[in-house]
Amino acid sequence: MKQDELLKLDNQLCFAVYACTREITKLYTPLLKELGLTYTQYVTLLALWEKDRVSVKELGQRLYLDSGTLTPLLKKLESQGLVARTRDSRDERNVLISLTDEGRKLKEKACGIPMAIVRQLGLSAEEAEKLRDDLADLLNKIQLRHQPT
Amino acid sequence: MKQDELLKLDNQLCFAVYACTREITKLYTPLLKELGLTYTQYVTLLALWEKDRVSVKELGQRLYLDSGTLTPLLKKLESQGLVARTRDSRDERNVLISLTDEGRKLKEKACGIPMAIVRQLGLSAEEAEKLRDDLADLLNKIQLRHQPT
DNA sequence: TCCAATTTAATTTTATACAATTTTATTGTA
DNA sequence: TACAATAAAATTGTATAAAATTAAATTGGA
Numbered sequence A, B: 001m002k003q004d005e006l007l008k009l010d011n012q013l014c015f016a017v018y019a020c021t022r023e024i025t026k027l028y029t030p031l032l033k034e035l036g037l038t039y040t041q042y043v044t045l046l047a048l049w050e051k052d053r054v055s056v057k058e059l060g061q062r063l064y065l066d067s068g069t070l071t072p073l074l075k076k077l078e079s080q081g082l083v084a085r086t087r088d089s090r091d092e093r094n095v096l097i098s099l100t101d102e103g104r105k106l107k108e109k110a111c112g113i114p115m116a117i118v119r120q121l122g123l124s125a126e127e128a129e130k131l132r133d134d135l136a137d138l139l140n141k142i143q144l145r146h147q148p149t
Numbered sequence C: 001t002c003c004a005a006t007t008t009a010a011t012t013t014t015a016t017a018c019a020a021t022t023t024t025a026t027t028g029t030a
Numbered sequence D: 001t002a003c004a005a006t007a008a009a010a011t012t013g014t015a016t017a018a019a020a021t022t023a024a025a026t027t028g029g030a
Helices: A013-033 A039-050 A056-063 A067-079 A101-110 A113-121 A125-146 B013-033 B039-050 B056-063 B067-079 B101-110 B113-121 B125-146
Strands: A083-087 A095-099 B083-087 B095-099
Touching: A013 A039, A013 A113, A013 B013, A013 B039, A013 B113, A013 B125, A039 A056, A039 A067, A039 A095, A039 A101, A039 B013, A056 A067, A056 A095, A067 A083, A095 A101, A113 A125, A113 B013, A113 B125, A125 B013, A125 B113, A125 B125, B013 B039, B013 B113, B039 B056, B039 B067, B039 B095, B039 B101, B056 B067, B056 B095, B067 B083, B095 B101, B113 B125
Parallel strands: none
Antiparallel strands: A083 A095, B083 B095
16 A cells, blocks of 8 residues: 555544444443443453452553552542552552442443443444454554563 | 353453453654654554545544544544644544655555554464454444444 | 562653543524 | 524533643562
8 A cells, every 4th residue: 555545544443442442432421420430440361250359460460550540440440439549568558449339340231231232332242353363463562562571 | 161261361352352452552653763653643643645635524434433542533633743633624523634745655654554553463364354353243233232323 | 688670560751642621603594 | 575494503511531740559679
């Protein structure tokens, strides 16, 4: 493709990903509103429901977010009574995030969301899995090229 | 898949899209810094390089952004001398955005960016096009289900 | 042991995003 | 012409995001 064609929005993979993210987020908004959560708060809880009592750093690596985003977000979840923030007594630099009973209980109210969203996306389970795997591969490729340690 | 499996981050298409967007944006940051632009400012210019002298509303539909995001962004681009904001004399409710000479000229400095990014993504042209089309289809599906007019 | 280098969170700054509201302009209609 | 309904931007408030800096704790030598 010519440079001029490559500059067009509709030809750009990156713009497609960017636009999709925001349109998908809008699908979540009404569902998450019932739980009093935003999308970022929701994925943070998804991570914690899988693995509780993790440091902010580990959570950040899992979610691809840094402390500048997570610190205020976790304080918000703390104020809502969903998580607890405690310093690791063995290494006081680490802040450990744990779910409260209420935070754990919220999982039951959230468990229908993934299905409801996939239905709204209008993709078959197979199509959704294929696209997810393609994007996961892309994410891995970017990671490898950018943090070669 | 069981509900509990569906709640896991790595099984979620939506999280893959969300994470990809942010990692991709980070690839743009150093390239766009040389032009003094952010990613959102860049895609706004991409839209204007394709079609100049459009209303904020039309620009918003093209970029999937609303006036709450675009108004301050366009004022910023105006202060940088890249665009002009004028009221449509035929309907004073509309603000028309036009490129300045400097805004048009910036296209030449930006024309190498798409290629540089695709190279960093580590996908072949065919893979990138396939993924782009899949995401464009998804975007269309979401649109159809949510604005049936 | 001492202290420089490193690590981890938190803070600050700038820039998105978007819902909800307000302001201004236009249009349709009695 | 009035004026209600509609439309388009702008504004306000809240919540991300990330770069850059700061603060506190730990670690690894000399």
